[in-house]
Amino acid sequence: MYVAVKGGETAIANSLDLVADKRRGARDLAELTLDQIDQQLGLAVDRVMTEGSCYDRSLAALAIKQARGDLIEAIFLLRAYRTTLPRFGDSEPLDTTRMVAERRISSTFKDVPGGQVLGPTYDYTHRLLDFSLAAAGERPEAPTAPVDAAQALPRVGDILEREGMLEPPPAANGEASQDITRTPLVMPADRPVRLQNLARGDEGFLLALGYSTQRGYGNNHPFVGEIRYGQVPVAFVPEELGFEIELAEIDVTECDMVNQFAGAHNIPPQFTRGYGLAFGHAERKAMAMALVDRALRAEELSENITSPAQDEEFVLSHSDSVEASGFVQHLKLPHYVDFQSELVVVRTLRHEVEERNRQAVLDQAAE
Amino acid sequence: MPDTHDTSSSDSAYNYAYLDEQTKRMIRRAILKAVAVPGYQVPFGGREMPLPYGWGTGGIQVTAAIIGRDDTLKVIDQGADDTTNAVSIRRFFAKVADVATTTRTEEATVIQTRHRVPETPLKEGQILVFQVPIPEPLRMLEPRETETRTLHALTEYGGMQVSLYESIARHGRISKAYNYPVLVNGRYMMSPSPIPKFDNPKLDNNAALQLYGAGREKRIYAVPPYTPVKSLDFDDHPFEIETWSECCALCGSKESFLDEMIVDDDGKRLFVCSDTDYCQERQQADKP
Amino acid sequence: MTTLAAGFADPSHDAQRVFRSVLEAFSHPGRIVTVPAEAEMTGSLSAAATAFVLTVVDRETPLWLASDLDSEEVRTFVRFHTGAPIVADTGAATFALLTPSRQPMLDGFAIGTDPYPDRSATVVIQVPALRGGPSRTLRGPGINGSTTVTIAGLPDSFWSEWAANRALFPCGVDVVFAAGSELLALPRSIAVES
Numbered sequence: 063m064y065v066a067v068k069g070g071e072t073a074i075a076n077s078l079d080l081v082a083d084k085r086r087g088a089r090d091l092a093e094l095t096l097d098q099i100d101q102q103l104g105l106a107v108d109r110v111m112t113e114g115s116c117y118d119r120s121l122a123a124l125a126i127k128q129a130r131g132d133l134i135e136a137i138f139l140l141r142a143y144r145t146t147l148p149r150f151g152d153s154e155p156l157d158t159t160r161m162v163a164e165r166r167i168s169s170t171f172k173d174v175p176g177g178q179v180l181g182p183t184y185d186y187t188h189r190l191l192d193f194s195l196a197a198a199g200e201r202p203e204a205p206t207a208p209v210d211a212a213q214a215l216p217r218v219g220d221i222l223e224r225e226g227m228l229e230p231p232p233a234a235n236g237e238a239s240q241d242i243t244r245t246p247l248v249m250p251a252d253r254p255v256r257l258q259n260l261a262r263g264d265e266g267f268l269l270a271l272g273y274s275t276q277r278g279y280g281n282n283h284p285f286v287g288e289i290r291y292g293q294v295p296v297a298f299v300p301e302e303l304g305f306e307i308e309l310a311e312i313d314v315t316e317c318d319m320v321n322q323f324a325g326a327h328n329i330p331p332q333f334t335r336g337y338g339l340a341f342g343h344a345e346r347k348a349m350a351m352a353l354v355d356r357a358l359r360a361e362e363l364s365e366n367i368t369s370p371a372q373d374e375e376f377v378l379s380h381s382d383s384v385e386a387s388g389f390v391q392h393l394k395l396p397h398y399v400d401f402q403s404e405l406v407v408v409r410t411l412r413h414e415v416e417e418r419n420r421q422a423v424l425d426q427a428a429e
Numbered sequence: 430m431p432d433t434h435d436t437s438s439s440d441s442a443y444n445y446a447y448l449d450e451q452t453k454r455m456i457r458r459a460i461l462k463a464v465a466v467p468g469y470q471v472p473f474g475g476r477e478m479p480l481p482y483g484w485g486t487g488g489i490q491v492t493a494a495i496i497g498r499d500d501t502l503k504v505i506d507q508g509a510d511d512t513t514n515a516v517s518i519r520r521f522f523a524k525v526a527d528v529a530t531t532t533r534t535e536e537a538t539v540i541q542t543r544h545r546v547p548e549t550p551l552k553e554g555q556i557l558v559f560q561v562p563i564p565e566p567l568r569m570l571e572p573r574e575t576e577t578r579t580l581h582a583l584t585e586y587g588g589m590q591v592s593l594y595e596s597i598a599r600h601g602r603i604s605k606a607y608n609y610p611v612l613v614n615g616r617y618m619m620s621p622s623p624i625p626k627f628d629n630p631k632l633d634n635n636a637a638l639q640l641y642g643a644g645r646e647k648r649i650y651a652v653p654p655y656t657p658v659k660s661l662d663f664d665d666h667p668f669e670i671e672t673w674s675e676c677c678a679l680c681g682s683k684e685s686f687l688d689e690m691i692v693d694d695d696g697k698r699l700f701v702c703s704d705t706d707y708c709q710e711r712q713q714a715d716k717p
Numbered sequence: 718m719t720t721l722a723a724g725f726a727d728p729s730h731d732a733q734r735v736f737r738s739v740l741e742a743f744s745h746p747g748r749i750v751t752v753p754a755e756a757e758m759t760g761s762l763s764a765a766a767t768a769f770v771l772t773v774v775d776r777e778t779p780l781w782l783a784s785d786l787d788s789e790e791v792r793t794f795v796r797f798h799t800g801a802p803i804v805a806d807t808g809a810a811t812f813a814l815l816t817p818s819r820q821p822m823l824d825g826f827a828i829g830t831d832p833y834p835d836r837s838a839t840v841v842i843q844v845p846a847l848r849g850g851p852s853r854t855l856r857g858p859g860i861n862g863s864t865t866v867t868i869a870g871l872p873d874s875f876w877s878e879w880a881a882n883r884a885l886f887p888c889g890v891d892v893v894f895a896a897g898s899e900l901l902a903l904p905r906s907i908a909v910e911s
Contacts, residue, residue, distance in 0.1 A: 070516040141477040146443055148451075244455075246472035246647040249575045375573050385645045388482025389562070395484065395514050398688050399507045399544045399703050403606035403625035405689065406671040411600050445729045454775050457736050458811075461773070462835040464743045465891045465904035467858045471835045495740065497733040554741075582831035614858050614906065616887065636861075638744045653744050653859035 108342025
């Protein structure tokens with residue numbers, strides 16, 4: 063007789079062995095080192111750090127290795143590690159005008175103070191598979207111009223702002239903003255909470271939403287005020303010292319999106335901001351984030367909320383890849399109790415309908 | 430490579446029961462609020478767990494916040510102790526919380542469950558922890574949290590009554606089979622999690638404490654012992670549970686919730702208890 | 718100079734065991750539970766109140782102290798072991814520690830809002846004893862029918878305050894009575910008869 067499947071314990075143990083084996087792949091090939099992942103798959107590391115909310119290249123590289131390159135799985139691994147770490151406090155806000163920029167472009171002005179720096183970008187590569195990469199071989203070092211690390215890099219937005227053409231950024235209120243990894247998301251959310259959510263949000267989801275605003279679903283006429291990528295210092299004020307110390311330098315990508323705004327009530331027409339920030343080099347993410355940030359300001363700016371990207375509850379509740387991936391994939395778990403419940407109900411309903419139909423036929427025959 | 434991360438050994442890097450003490454305190458406070466306001470969904474700062482969202486992270490966080498070395502833990506999924514996810518969660522706690530585990534309902538002090546309430550009646554002092562996917566009973570009628578919060582604040586549950594009544598108008602009966610909404614202590618409408626409605630009567634006036642954890646949605650709610658839990662219905666269409674004309678092929682029970690299995694290519698069916706512990710206890714009792 | 722009393726001997730496990738006794742008290746309103754792990758007594762705080770504070774209070778939960786329980790010793794203890802901010806504003810407190818000498822006892826604490834009734838305070842009232850006082854009958858969630866409490870040293874006016882608090886449900890404060898190493902809970906859902 064058939065008996066319900068037993069031995070889940072053994073099955074799981076075997077499955078763990080199998081996935082570890084798959085991860086390693088053919089044993090005659092050298093195993094990837096974390097340094098190799100960090101150096102040669104650096105953009106994957108950047109994405110995992112950004113959406114994993116944890117700036118640690120070696121941990122992100124480990125997560126990517128363990129997840130066999132599945133970045134959403136790697137983000138999950140890093141998040142689950144991060145969540146157990148003790149908190150010492152909040153760093154001081156990053157000052158991106160102090161960035162040592164490797165790349166910095168504006169699409170609103172031909173030239174800007176500090177200059178346009180193209181830097182490393184795929185933008186102007188021709189997307190032709192480079193078969194020379196399939197073979198081993200050393201590549202020459204790229205020539206680089208000397209970088210003036212002491213030079214302050216004013217934001218293009220600040221220049222527009224002085225003219226009154228661009229809204230000023232929200233004033234700092236001196237309060238530490240709510241940490242969405244420690245406190246539950248409550249709607250309606252304020253902008254710092256939304257930006258945290260978007261920074262952790264899935265790049266694909268934000269990209270699609272940002273794209274939708276360009277196709278008329280909540281259009282906000284965006285221009286890239288500026289994108290910059292480079293190193294910024296992170297500072298922290300320990301309670302016992304009472305003064306700022308520099309902890310590290312991290313790579314970030316920042317996008318200041320400038321958007322047309324018709325004005326409202328007593329605000330004259332001016333440009334408004336959408337903001338994006340990501341760890342490492344992640345322009346697509348930072349731009350998509352800036353578009354969605356601006357779209358989510360619809361209510362604040364008295365715009366009609368007509369499209370998904372403007373809908374705070376919709377966006378913030380569905381942006382997280384770890385949540386989304388878990389809940390979609392939980393459908394793989396057994397649901398036979400619920401299904402059995404439905405079967406019983408559907409059978410009863412069908413039986414009643416058949417019974418009624420049969421009776422109707424009999425009644426008709428009797429007439 | 431920096432040597433600050435101990436990546437070689439997986440356990441020692443983590444606190445007892447995985448969660449750090451700060452997180453446990455936060456969850457414990459939420460649990461006390463949940464018990465004080467039965468059926469109300471308390472938002473809590475849910476954490477990423479090492480298991481995926483949707484796979485019991487809410488229940489796991491609740492269990493991790495309450496469990497201690499004196500506890501005996503039972504974990505079931507679909508009523509069974511041996512389904513893979515139940516095994517996985519039980520292994521997790523045996524490892525991180527150094528806790529005794531059991532499959533016997535009566536021996537357990539904490540029972541974490543997905544989609545079932547054990548058939549064996551629970552006792553005072555036991556805690557039943559439910560894994561909850563969607564804590565909001567009104568979510569499928571109103572997707573916005575800001576709206577549903579207001580509806581709960583106003584005790585405005587007419588929408589659910591209408592939805593159930595539409596089902597009667599269409600089918601002649603309420604077609605909702607699982608996750609059947611209940612009213613707790615006459616005040617809050619609550620999702621009992623996707624248990625079959627067969628289990629709803631067990632929630633009412635139960636001697637055990639019921640804790641509900643929704644990890645992805647970051648909500649905790651509770652039903653204290655001896656609390657009225659009423660399944661919604663109408664005077665002319667009273668609440669009723671599933672029945673089977675078959676009995677369990679293993680233990681002969683006519684009273685328990687039965688799982689249906691297809692045993693051959695012709696679609697021949699076999700029915701067995703979904704609650705594996707209950708079924709085994711009965712089979713053993715039958716032996717001379 | 719004030720001395721700093723020791724916290725729990727085994728913080729993680731002691732807090733877990735104390736929490737379970739508190740959870741039992743909340744789940745069975747009116748039931749007297751003995752806290753299973755004691756910290757060193759601190760100032761005028763009872764062992765039960767001290768254990769409760771060590772178990773649920775931390776830097777995320779502002780604490781309000783009544784003047785007759787307040788002392789440099791208690792403040793130092795709370796700050797060192799929990800990191801909780803000690804606040805003067807009753808409305809800002811997540812937890813409050815007081816004795817029946819405060820009148821009215823429940824006045825000014827956060828009661829939550831209709832959409833978020835959990836944003837309310839938990840008030841710990843230290844009394845001389847949990848037994849031997851006038852008898853009151855409790856009914857509500859967690860109680861099989863009814864149960865009786867005989868809290869000592871509690872003025873009658875408390876119970877009219879409680880009736881008003883009960884009427885706010887789902888808003889309102891939750892109360893924990895502490896004496897010696899025992900405590901009992903009175904969640905806002907509980908109705909009281911004399």
